[in-house]
Amino acid sequence: MSADQTAYQALLARFSRILRLSDMQALLEWDSAVTMPSGAADSRNEVLGEAERLIHELLTAPDLPDLLDAAAAEEADDQTDDALRRSNLHHMRRQVLRARAVPADVQERFQAAxxxxxxxxxQARAEDDFPTLAPFLAEVVAATRERAQALAQMLDCSPYDALLDGFEPGGRRQRIDALFAELKGFLPDLLQGAVKRQQGQARSSLPKVAVEAQRALSRDLMADMGFDFAHGRLDESLHPFTGGMPGDVRITARFDPANVLEGILAVLHETGHALLEQNRPPAWRAQSAGRMDSMVLHESQSLLFEKQVGRNRHFAGYLAARLRDHAGGGWSGQRLHALMTRVSPGPIRVEADEVSYPLHILLRYELEQALLCGDLQVRDLPGAWAEGMKASLGIVPETDRDGCMQDIHWMYGLFGYFPTYVLGAMAAAQIFKAAEDALGPLDGALAGGDLSGLLDWLVRSMYARPQPADTDEMMMALTGAPLSAAAYRDHLLGRYGGDV
Amino acid sequence: MSADQTAYQALLARFSRILRLSDMQALLEWDSAVTMPSGAADSRNEVLGEAERLIHELLTAPDLPDLLDAAAAEEADDQTDDALRRSNLHHMRRQVLRARAVPADVQERFQAAxxxxxxxxxQARAEDDFPTLAPFLAEVVAATRERAQALAQMLDCSPYDALLDGFEPGGRRQRIDALFAELKGFLPDLLQGAVKRQQGQARSSLPKVAVEAQRALSRDLMADMGFDFAHGRLDESLHPFTGGMPGDVRITARFDPANVLEGILAVLHETGHALLEQNRPPAWRAQSAGRMDSMVLHESQSLLFEKQVGRNRHFAGYLAARLRDHAGGGWSGQRLHALMTRVSPGPIRVEADEVSYPLHILLRYELEQALLCGDLQVRDLPGAWAEGMKASLGIVPETDRDGCMQDIHWMYGLFGYFPTYVLGAMAAAQIFKAAEDALGPLDGALAGGDLSGLLDWLVRSMYARPQPADTDEMMMALTGAPLSAAAYRDHLLGRYGGDV
Known part of the structure; x- marks a missing residue:
C-alpha cells in the first residue's frame, strides 16, 4: 500500500489481480471443454493448478485482514458510490475469510479425494457399479465434512451453512427449510393432477432438425434476446455451460438432431446467464462488486429465460416461427408449448419437467445433509434414494446409474449446490412477476419474440446493481420482498394446475 | 526455500510457476488470434497485462540472484542430468538478468511507445502515410535505444547485441556480420542468373482450391509429417503462427482459394515449429531447459520443413498426389516444383522467393542498426529503403506501404529480430545436410512423403537435447560444426544456380 493510497484502493488493486487470474482460469476452462486437444488434459491441469495456487496465495496474504479492517474504518471519499464500496468490502472480506479458513492439509485432502x-x-457409472464407487464417495464426504467444519468455525455458522455460502453467499439452511416446506405442501398433488390431466392429450413426437440448422437457429434466438456477439460466443460442448469472463461471455450448447427442443431450451438457459454477465457495468469488470457469486441469482436469470419466457404459451408461437425459418415444416406454437410443458416423472434430474424438477432437488437436499451429518452412510445411499424417489415421484430408478450415481456434484465435493437450482427457480418466478407488475403483461411482447423491454428492466433493476450481500438484499430491491415461494407456486399452478 | 530443498530445486519450483504463467499467456494469445470475439480486446489486454506483471514480479524477486549463485556453487546430486542442470541454470540466470536490467520507467516508456x-x-500503412507515422516510430527507436542500453549494461555487451540476445540467446553482431558478408558475396549474382534463366520457362498459374479442401489437405499433410493431433490443433488466423504450450501445440494457417501453395507452405512451415515443440521431453515441460528460446533454432525447423523438404523436387511429387486427392485435377510434381522455386524479386518480404528473401533481411539488418545508433534518422528511412532495395534487388517499391512500412517488427520495437530469419535458413540447410550425411540421401523418402526417418533423427539429435546456451552449441552437437553459410550457399546454388 503506497502512501497516497487508501486501504480501500489498495484492496481494489489486490482484488483486480485476483479476479483477472480467475478470468484467465475461466477462459482456459472454457478452452478445456471446447477446443483443447484430447491429450492435453495433463498439461492443462498443471497450468490451471498453478493459477489456483497463485489465487490462494493472494487471498491469504498475511496483511489482507488488517487492510480489510483499515478500509472498513476509513471514510469513503466523495467520488465513490456507497453501495459499490459496501459490496466490494463485503465480498472481498468473504473471499478472504473462506480462503483463510481451510488449512492447507485439509484442502489438499479434499482436492485429492x-x-x-x-x-x-x-467408470463406475458407466458400469453401474455403486459398490466400487462407495468407498471413494465416502472419502469425499469425510473430506467435505472436515472442510465444512473449518469453514464453519471461521464464518461462525453451521458446517452445512458454510458449504451453502460457497454457492449462495449468506445462504442459511433454516431459511431454505422453510421455503422448501411450502413446496412440499403443493408439489405432489400438482404433479399427480398434471399427469392425470395430460393422459387424455394426444402425444406428438419431434421431427429431426439437422445440427447445422440448430446452430443457425440458436444464433438467431440469441441475437433476438439481446446477446452481444461482439462480446461473446456460442460453441458446443458435452454439457452446456456459460463461461469466459466479463467482456467475453461464452456459452455452449449440445445439439441432438432428434431433440431440437433440448438444444433450444439449453440455449435460452445459457443466454440468460450470459445476459446478466454481458450487462454488468464494464467499469466493475475487475471488482468483486461487479461479479455475481450467488448461484441463486445467476440461476434466476437462466431460468427466467428458459422457463418463464421459454416455456411461455405466447413465446411458443415466436419459437415455432423461428423453427420454420430454419427447419421448415409445420411447427406450431401450440404443439411446441404442449411438448415443452409435458409432465412426465422420470428418474433423471436433467431431463425432468418443470413440476418434477423441484422434487428431484428436495430429495438431494435431504440426502446430502444426512450424508454429511452421518445419519446416512454412503453404502445405504441407493436404498435411501429409491425410497425417496418412490415417495416423492412415485418411481424407482432401475439402476444406480439412473439413481444416485447420475450427478457429478457429490462426486466432486459440491455439497450445498443442489438447493440453489430450486431457489433460483423461485427467484425467477418472483422477478418475472415483478417485471410484469412494472411493465404490464408481457404476453404480447413474448408472442412477437420481443424481449427488449424485459431485458431493459432487468438491466436497470438488477444487472446494474453491485453484487448484494445476499439474495434477499437483491430481491428486496428488485421485487420489494425477500425471496418467497409464492410467485413460484402461482407460476406452477397457473401453468400446470389445470386452469390453462 | 524449505530446509530439505537445494537452491537448484527451489529455482526449478520458481521457474515452473513462471513458465506456467507464460503458458497461460500463450494460450490466451492463441485465443486472441483465433477465437476471441471482436469486442473483447480491452478485457483481454487487462488480463494479459496482469500475467505480464506477475511474471515480471516473479523474475525480479529480490532473492533470485543469491539463489542462482547458491545453485551454481552447489554440487549436483547423482540423479540430475548434468547437461539439463547446466541448461536450466544458464537460462534461468539469463531470464533473471534481462528482467532485472530494465528499470520500470524505461520499460513503461518502451511499452507505451x-x-x-x-x-x-x-492506419498510416493503410493510407500510405509515412509522415504521420514517423514521429511515433522515432519514439519507439528512442525507447528501444534506452532499453538496449539498460540491457547492455547488465549483460556486458553492446546495445545491439543485447537486443539480439532477446531473440537469439548469446547472439553477436560481429558473428552475424561475418556470416552475412558471405551471403553478399554470392546472392546478387545468383539472383540475376536465376531470373535470367527462368525467363525462358513457360509460366503457369494456379487453379483455385476451395478453403474446405485446403483444410482437409493440410490435416493430411500434417499427419503425414508426424504432427500429433491429440496434443495440438490446426486453426485459421489472419497471419499464420505457432502457439499454445508444450503438450498443446497449436498452429494456424490462412487459406486463399486463389493461392493453394501459400497455404500449403505456411502449413509446412508452422508444422516444422510444432514438431520441435511436440517432441520436447514432457518431463521438461515446466523447465527452462525444455524450452527453445533461440528463434534461429526454432526457425531452422520451420524452414527445414518449408524449404529443404517442402520445395524439394522429389517432395513435389508427393505434394501433387495429395493435391489430387483433395482438389482433383491434373496437378504434377514438376509443375508444382517450378511454381515453388520461381525467382521473381518484388518489394514484399513475406512474398519473396528463396533467393530474394535473404536480401530483404540484409537490408533491414543494416537499416535497423543505423536507426538505433543514430546514423539514420527515421524521416530519412524511405529514401534509404529505396536506395537499398535498388542496390540489392534492383527494384524500388512504388509506395512506403510496400516499402519501409510493410512489417510490424520495428513498429512494435522488435529490433534485432530480422536477422534470425536468415540465420534460421542457414541453420536449416546445415542441419538438413547433417541429416542426409547421417541417413543417406532422402530423395526417395521425400518422393513418397515419408518423413519418419528425418523426424526420428531430428528428435534424437536435437529435440531431445536441453536448450543450448547458444546456437553454436547446438550446431556443434548436431552437425559437428558451428553455424556457417556453407550449406546454405550449396543449397541455394544447387537449387537455383543452373545445375538443376
Whole structure:
C-alpha cells in the first residue's frame, strides 16, 4: 500500500489481480471443454493448478485482514458510490475469510479425494457399479465434512451453512427449510393432477432438425434476446455451460438432431446467464462488486429465460416461427408449448419437467445433509434414494446409474449446490412477476419474440446493481420482498394446475 | 526455500510457476488470434497485462540472484542430468538478468511507445502515410535505444547485441556480420542468373482450391509429417503462427482459394515449429531447459520443413498426389516444383522467393542498426529503403506501404529480430545436410512423403537435447560444426544456380 493510497484502493488493486487470474482460469476452462486437444488434459491441469495456487496465495496474504479492517474504518471519499464500496468490502472480506479458513492439509485432502472420486465415478457409472464407487464417495464426504467444519468455525455458522455460502453467499439452511416446506405442501398433488390431466392429450413426437440448422437457429434466438456477439460466443460442448469472463461471455450448447427442443431450451438457459454477465457495468469488470457469486441469482436469470419466457404459451408461437425459418415444416406454437410443458416423472434430474424438477432437488437436499451429518452412510445411499424417489415421484430408478450415481456434484465435493437450482427457480418466478407488475403483461411482447423491454428492466433493476450481500438484499430491491415461494407456486399452478 | 530443498530445486519450483504463467499467456494469445470475439480486446489486454506483471514480479524477486549463485556453487546430486542442470541454470540466470536490467520507467516508456506506434501504423500503412507515422516510430527507436542500453549494461555487451540476445540467446553482431558478408558475396549474382534463366520457362498459374479442401489437405499433410493431433490443433488466423504450450501445440494457417501453395507452405512451415515443440521431453515441460528460446533454432525447423523438404523436387511429387486427392485435377510434381522455386524479386518480404528473401533481411539488418545508433534518422528511412532495395534487388517499391512500412517488427520495437530469419535458413540447410550425411540421401523418402526417418533423427539429435546456451552449441552437437553459410550457399546454388 503506497502512501497516497487508501486501504480501500489498495484492496481494489489486490482484488483486480485476483479476479483477472480467475478470468484467465475461466477462459482456459472454457478452452478445456471446447477446443483443447484430447491429450492435453495433463498439461492443462498443471497450468490451471498453478493459477489456483497463485489465487490462494493472494487471498491469504498475511496483511489482507488488517487492510480489510483499515478500509472498513476509513471514510469513503466523495467520488465513490456507497453501495459499490459496501459490496466490494463485503465480498472481498468473504473471499478472504473462506480462503483463510481451510488449512492447507485439509484442502489438499479434499482436492485429492474429489479428483479420485470423479475419476472412479466416470467408470463406475458407466458400469453401474455403486459398490466400487462407495468407498471413494465416502472419502469425499469425510473430506467435505472436515472442510465444512473449518469453514464453519471461521464464518461462525453451521458446517452445512458454510458449504451453502460457497454457492449462495449468506445462504442459511433454516431459511431454505422453510421455503422448501411450502413446496412440499403443493408439489405432489400438482404433479399427480398434471399427469392425470395430460393422459387424455394426444402425444406428438419431434421431427429431426439437422445440427447445422440448430446452430443457425440458436444464433438467431440469441441475437433476438439481446446477446452481444461482439462480446461473446456460442460453441458446443458435452454439457452446456456459460463461461469466459466479463467482456467475453461464452456459452455452449449440445445439439441432438432428434431433440431440437433440448438444444433450444439449453440455449435460452445459457443466454440468460450470459445476459446478466454481458450487462454488468464494464467499469466493475475487475471488482468483486461487479461479479455475481450467488448461484441463486445467476440461476434466476437462466431460468427466467428458459422457463418463464421459454416455456411461455405466447413465446411458443415466436419459437415455432423461428423453427420454420430454419427447419421448415409445420411447427406450431401450440404443439411446441404442449411438448415443452409435458409432465412426465422420470428418474433423471436433467431431463425432468418443470413440476418434477423441484422434487428431484428436495430429495438431494435431504440426502446430502444426512450424508454429511452421518445419519446416512454412503453404502445405504441407493436404498435411501429409491425410497425417496418412490415417495416423492412415485418411481424407482432401475439402476444406480439412473439413481444416485447420475450427478457429478457429490462426486466432486459440491455439497450445498443442489438447493440453489430450486431457489433460483423461485427467484425467477418472483422477478418475472415483478417485471410484469412494472411493465404490464408481457404476453404480447413474448408472442412477437420481443424481449427488449424485459431485458431493459432487468438491466436497470438488477444487472446494474453491485453484487448484494445476499439474495434477499437483491430481491428486496428488485421485487420489494425477500425471496418467497409464492410467485413460484402461482407460476406452477397457473401453468400446470389445470386452469390453462 | 524449505530446509530439505537445494537452491537448484527451489529455482526449478520458481521457474515452473513462471513458465506456467507464460503458458497461460500463450494460450490466451492463441485465443486472441483465433477465437476471441471482436469486442473483447480491452478485457483481454487487462488480463494479459496482469500475467505480464506477475511474471515480471516473479523474475525480479529480490532473492533470485543469491539463489542462482547458491545453485551454481552447489554440487549436483547423482540423479540430475548434468547437461539439463547446466541448461536450466544458464537460462534461468539469463531470464533473471534481462528482467532485472530494465528499470520500470524505461520499460513503461518502451511499452507505451510501441503500443501507440502499432496503432498509428495500422492506419498510416493503410493510407500510405509515412509522415504521420514517423514521429511515433522515432519514439519507439528512442525507447528501444534506452532499453538496449539498460540491457547492455547488465549483460556486458553492446546495445545491439543485447537486443539480439532477446531473440537469439548469446547472439553477436560481429558473428552475424561475418556470416552475412558471405551471403553478399554470392546472392546478387545468383539472383540475376536465376531470373535470367527462368525467363525462358513457360509460366503457369494456379487453379483455385476451395478453403474446405485446403483444410482437409493440410490435416493430411500434417499427419503425414508426424504432427500429433491429440496434443495440438490446426486453426485459421489472419497471419499464420505457432502457439499454445508444450503438450498443446497449436498452429494456424490462412487459406486463399486463389493461392493453394501459400497455404500449403505456411502449413509446412508452422508444422516444422510444432514438431520441435511436440517432441520436447514432457518431463521438461515446466523447465527452462525444455524450452527453445533461440528463434534461429526454432526457425531452422520451420524452414527445414518449408524449404529443404517442402520445395524439394522429389517432395513435389508427393505434394501433387495429395493435391489430387483433395482438389482433383491434373496437378504434377514438376509443375508444382517450378511454381515453388520461381525467382521473381518484388518489394514484399513475406512474398519473396528463396533467393530474394535473404536480401530483404540484409537490408533491414543494416537499416535497423543505423536507426538505433543514430546514423539514420527515421524521416530519412524511405529514401534509404529505396536506395537499398535498388542496390540489392534492383527494384524500388512504388509506395512506403510496400516499402519501409510493410512489417510490424520495428513498429512494435522488435529490433534485432530480422536477422534470425536468415540465420534460421542457414541453420536449416546445415542441419538438413547433417541429416542426409547421417541417413543417406532422402530423395526417395521425400518422393513418397515419408518423413519418419528425418523426424526420428531430428528428435534424437536435437529435440531431445536441453536448450543450448547458444546456437553454436547446438550446431556443434548436431552437425559437428558451428553455424556457417556453407550449406546454405550449396543449397541455394544447387537449387537455383543452373545445375538443376
Amino acid at each position: 474429489r479428483l479420485r472420486c470423479e475419476t472412479v465415478w466416470r | 510501441r503500443l501507440r506506434c502499432e496503432t498509428v501504423w495500422r
